[in-house]
Amino acid sequence: MSHQPHRLRSNVVTSLDAAAQSFGFVGPVFVVAFLTTFVAMGAGFASPLATLISGLASIAVGYVVAQFAIRHHAAGSIYTYIARTFGPVHGFMGGWIYMFAVLCLTMAILAGVAGWTSGFLADFVGLNVHWLIVLVIELAVLFLLTYYDIRYSTRTQLTIVTISVLVVLALVLTIIFQGGAEGNTIAPFLPGSAGSLGGLAFGLVFGMLLYTGYESAAVLAEEAKDKSAIPLAVIGSATLATVFYVIVTYAYAIGFGAANADAWAADEAVLFTMGAMYWGEWSIPLLFALAIVDAFAVAMACLNTVARVVYAMARDGALPRALGRTQATYQTPHMANGAVLALGLLVALLFIPIAGGIAGSWELQFGFLAGMGAIAVEIIYVYIAVAALFYFRRVMKDNFSVFKHVVVPIVAIVAPAAALYGSLLPQGGLLNYMPYVVLVWIVLGLIMIIRMRASQPEMVAKLGHDLGVEVG
Secondary structure (H helix, E strand, C coil), X not given: CCCCCCCCCCCCECXXXXXXXXXXXXXXXXXXXXXXXXHHHHHHHHHHHHHHHHHXXXXXXXXXXXXXXXXXXXXXXXXXXXXXXXCHHHHHHHHHHHHHHHHHHHHHHHHHHHHHHHHHHHHHHCCCCCHHHHHHHHHHHHHHHHHCCHHHHHHHHHHHHHHHHHHHHHHHHHHHHHCCCCCCCCHHHCHXXXXXXXXXXXXXXXXXXXXXXXXXXHHHHHHECCCCHHXXXXXXXXXXXXXXXXXXXXXXXXXXXXXXXXXXXXXXXHHHHHHHHHCCCCHHHHHHHHHHHHHHHHHHHHHHHHHHHHHHHHHHCCCCHHHHCCCCCCCCCHHHHHHXXXXXXXXXXXXXXXXXXXXXXXXXXHHHHHHHHHHHHHHHHHHHHHHHHHHHHHHCHHHCCHHHHHHHHHHHHHHHHHHHHHHCCCCCHHHHHHHHHHHHHHHHHHHHHHHHHHHCHHHHHCCCCCCCEECC
């Protein structure tokens, strides 16, 4: 069969591949190594509570996404789902915001992996390799892994995540069985331990970020052998991540103890601190290496996701159509992959003058872009949950359930909305500008879709509909 330049290869992604994409994007070990500190900055000793609330909300959003995924097998995922509910203009805006969210997260993790790898090589191997050199090598490897069969990247993710999660579980169970610093307690799950509701709300900003990516298996729908594997991967990943994160953050909380809870919020590498405290200094390079490798798996999953959203929107004409082409032999979105990776290098270079120098610019890039990605993701989670309220009423008919089709979407709205409120609280420095940059991106998208609707109304009318095959 001749190659169709705008088609992904069908019937290649298995259930394990779909699960690997979602859980690989979540990046559980990378998250517990570097991101729970941001939750602790707001929620403090109650970080496990913020993590649990975020997890339950993520499961609710996952259920919503799964219900759409059952009926629409489209690489555009959320872009297509919103278009099918509210029409092409809303669909474009949903895709535009989701694309921005995952782009920010991709740019953040690319810089993070490069910076952490450079630091690891210097501290534990004795090699001084500049982080920009590591970044270029990282981009090349990612392009090769995603250029060929999609299963190369998903199965690499699966192997990495499985090994790293088992090691971290061994550590945190050690902490829990030892009783941590002051003994096991229910206090980390009580709101009062956060100090204030505002602190808990800010904890939710990054609490939701911990889970980001569980929905990403939906972008593989056009490539899946069994379409039911997609919703199972989405809900299963959100559920597994919730269990894992609650166990780990509880272990961290008691590991420091209530009397020393502020130390968590000031610790940029809490996993390594816990390893040194409860296993010994020998564990630090092992845990650091696992976290970096897991972060690389996140970068791979981020790239798979954003490239397919870009590809789907370009295929429909909402972005330059060249980005909607696929590779002739493997039918992967190589043009979108390459464009995203090239942008990754450009963004890294742009952050150098912003940071006032090259040495620590990757850290600023990681924190700022990860925060913006979190805000944009929370907006899109609210957007898709609101869409579900209308969509379920329309399509479920006799199977309509108040709990599943009203209560669950409302839960999926409330927690991300609380996180959005938390993101507006002043955090100091460049972080204060995060919500406003996201707002500028949204306004830019509105201007673009208004202009396209005026100049190309027939094309706009088809956005999100061309390949989002509805079933059932």
